[in-house]
Amino acid sequence: xxxxxxxxxxxxxxxxxxxxxxxxxxxxxxxxxxxxxxxxxxxxxxxxxxxxxxxxxxxxxxxxxxxxxxxxxxxxxxxxxxxxxxxxxxxxxxxxxxxxxxxxxxxxxxxxxxxxxxxxxxxxxxxxxxxxxxxxxxxxxxxxxxxxxxxxxxxxxxxxxxxxxxxxxxxxxxxxxxxxxxxxxxxx
DNA sequence: GACTCGATTTCCT
DNA sequence: GGAAATCGAGTCG
Numbered sequence: 023x024x025x026x027x028x029x030x031x032x033x034x035x036x037x038x039x040x041x042x043x044x045x046x047x048x049x050x051x052x053x054x055x056x057x058x059x060x061x062x063x064x065x066x067x068x069x070x071x072x073x074x075x076x077x078x079x080x081x082x083x084x085x086x087x088x089x090x091x092x093x094x095x096x097x098x099x100x101x102x103x104x105x106x107x108x109x110x111x112x113x114x115x116x117x118x119x120x121x122x123x124x125x126x127x128x129x130x131x132x133x134x135x136x137x138x139x140x141x142x143x144x145x146x147x148x149x150x151x152x153x154x155x156x157x158x159x160x161x162x163x164x165x166x167x168x169x170x171x172x173x174x175x176x177x178x179x180x181x182x183x184x185x186x187x188x189x190x191x192x193x194x195x196x197x198x199x200x201x202x203x204x205x206x207x208x209x210x
Numbered sequence: 211g212a213c214t215c216g217a218t219t220t221c222c223t
Numbered sequence: 224g225g226a227a228a229t230c231g232a233g234t235c236g
Contacts, residue, residue, distance in 0.1 A: 058217070066217070076232055093218050094230035100217085110217055140218050180217055 025158045028166065029084035033059035033107035038175075038191050040101070040109060042167030047146040050119030051163070052136060054111060055193040056200055058178045062106030065183040069106035079154040081105050087162065089143075089153040096140030099148050101157060112179070112190075113137045115198040116145070138200040174203040 029036055037059040045051045060067035068077040068090070079088040080102055088100040088108050100108040114136035116123055123135045123145040136142040143149070157164045172194035177185055179201065192199050 060217075068217080071233085074232070090217090091231070093216060093228080095228065096218050098217060112217085138218070178217070182216085 023166070025085040025164065025166075026083070029101060029103050029157075031103060033061055033103040033109050034189055036101070036103045037109040037189065038173055039167070040111075041173050041191055041193050042169070042171040044117070044163075044165040044167075045111070045114065045146075046118050046163045047148055047152075048119075048161045050122050050146050052114035052117040053193075054113075055115050055196040055198050056111075056113035056137075057191050058110040058112055059189040059191075060100070060108050060110065061189075062104075064187065064189075066178065066181040066185075066187070067106070067108075069108075073106075080108050082154060085157050087148075087152050087155050087157060089148060089150055091150065092140065097143040097149050098139045099143050099146075099152075110139060111142060112139050113192075113196075113198055113200045114142055114145075115193075115196060122147075133198065137198050176203040 037057040040054050040057050043054045045054055062069050069080045073081045076090055079086060084103055086102045088102050089097055092098050099111045102108050116132055116135045124130045127135050127145050135145045174192045174194050175188045176190045177188055178190045192203050
């Protein structure tokens with residue numbers, strides 16, 4: 023399956039299927055263990071009120087990066103799906119370039135390298151210059167999971183609207199999640 | 211133009 | 224558990 027067709031689906035489906043995929047930026051990265059979906063008709067989504075200069079990439083081609091600044095200090099990395107929808111990458115299990123991550127993050131504790139959207143972008147060196155770039159070309163390498171993983175679902179983190187949508191997905195049992203999932207909503 | 215507030219992290223008490 | 228740090232897009236006037 024091409025990346026374009028993989029991402030030409032609703033963000034909720036893509037977010038679930040991304041769990042277990044390998045993501046790296048300039049050879050630094052790991053296994054995706056936590057994602058969140060944002061849809062066009064979703065009050066918590068940047069695309070909810072239509073296209074703007076910031077969220078322009080969300081309305082572009084599927085399979086591209088959408089990178090934006092959060093709280094004036096962090097970058098957040100998303101993968102664009104159907105127009106106006108995207109998947110926020112919230113946590114990785116670090117597998118490649120741990121030394122470079124440690125320098126960027128200022129810690130060697132594996133759990134603190136990529137567990138959280140802001141930590142992950144800092145560890146991988148993702149910034150606004152990568153907004154709109156293809157995920158199947160340098161500096162990105164994305165290898166989709168070859169097998170099905172047990173995935174937990176739950177409410178998204180850190181938002182104020184549509185808090186009830188269970189659009190957060192995580193690899194069951196991973197110690198690298200940004201925070202625990204409720205014990206409900208778990209599926210195989 | 212000015213103001214508000216966030217898809218967060220860290221450090222302090 | 225709580226607040227600071229930090230800034231630009233979005234909103235309103």
